Amino acid sequence: MREVIAAPLAGLDLRQHYGHHQSPAVRAGGLIFCSGMLPVDPQTGERRHGTLTTEAHVVLGNLKLLLESAGSSLDRLVQVHALIYDSIEYDVLNRVYRQYVANGPPARTVWTAQIEAGFKIQLDVVAAA
Amino acid sequence: MRAKREVIPLPVRAPDTASGSGQPLSMAVRGGDFLFVSGLTAVDLKSGERMQGTTASETRQILTNLKQLLDAAGSSLDKVVKVNVLLHSMLEERNMNEVYARFFPDQPPARTVCGARLPDGVKVIVECTALA
Numbered sequence: 001m002r003e004v005i006a007a008p009l010a011g012l013d014l015r016q017h018y019g020h021h022q023s024p025a026v027r028a029g030g031l032i033f034c035s036g037m038l039p040v041d042p043q044t045g046e047r048r049h050g051t052l053t054t055e056a057h058v059v060l061g062n063l064k065l066l067l068e069s070a071g072s073s074l075d076r077l078v079q080v081h082a083l084i085y086d087s088i089e090y091d092v093l094n095r096v097y098r099q100y101v102a103n104g105p106p107a108r109t110v111w112t113a114q115i116e117a118g119f120k121i122q123l124d125v126v127a128a129a
Numbered sequence: 130m131r132a133k134r135e136v137i138p139l140p141v142r143a144p145d146t147a148s149g150s151g152q153p154l155s156m157a158v159r160g161g162d163f164l165f166v167s168g169l170t171a172v173d174l175k176s177g178e179r180m181q182g183t184t185a186s187e188t189r190q191i192l193t194n195l196k197q198l199l200d201a202a203g204s205s206l207d208k209v210v211k212v213n214v215l216l217h218s219m220l221e222e223r224n225m226n227e228v229y230a231r232f233f234p235d236q237p238p239a240r241t242v243c244g245a246r247l248p249d250g251v252k253v254i255v256e257c258t259a260l261a
Contacts, residue, residue: 021230022240029162033211036241114244
């Protein structure tokens with residue numbers, strides 16, 4: 001079974017705000033696959049550009065909202081792809097990231113990529129449903 | 130009990146590398162409930178030749194091939210749960226997105242799009258996970 005998970009708050013619906021042709025998340029086979037999470041205001045969808053630290057806090061906050069609305073949580077993450085704009089920020093990412101995955105952190109890969117709208121971070125994750 | 134892992138034999142061949150040798154990958158592998166599809170580039174499925182074009186035309190070719198590939202594997206575009214799209218430039222995101230939308234009319238899969246350095250002048254790579 002494949003089930004589309006709706007955005008818990010209007011700002012997290014990137015299809016509505018930015019025309020991205022994607023569902024916020026899809027549940028299938030006991031897992032939840034999330035679309036690339038970006039630092040947008042969860043209420044309004046406005047882009048929240050900032051430092052990697054501030055952007056990461058917004059992204060992880062959005063991810064928490066999305067997963068919890070789907071009956072999962074940050075503790076149930078199994079795999080994370082962290083895309084950052086520059087590998088020099090790796091330690092900065094970790095400082096924020098570890099605050100959100102204190103208990104048995106998920107498998108993770110970090111790499112550098114070009115992220116839309118000049119954002120500094122995007123998280124691509126799979127969680128246990 | 131061990132979960133099943135199965136390479137799906139498909140009438141689709143990975144394009145040859147620049148050196149002329151085949152690539153060490155399977156186009157699709159079933160593991161558990163899922164079908165994992167390798168990153169696809171724009172190729173002609175019959176000849177295996179690369180079809181270099183615009184971001185839009187490469188996206189169209191890739192998704193046409195993906196549909197055929199998933200159908201041959203007993204899955205379908207409707208069963209895709211997650212797509213990763215790699216673009217040679219994020220300035221092309223809109224060009225990709227417009228074509229992409231036509232292939233997933235309703236309830237589109239979760240998706241991540243990013244810009245990356247792609248090999249051999251390729252403009253788009255699409256990889257996906259589907260329910261088997």
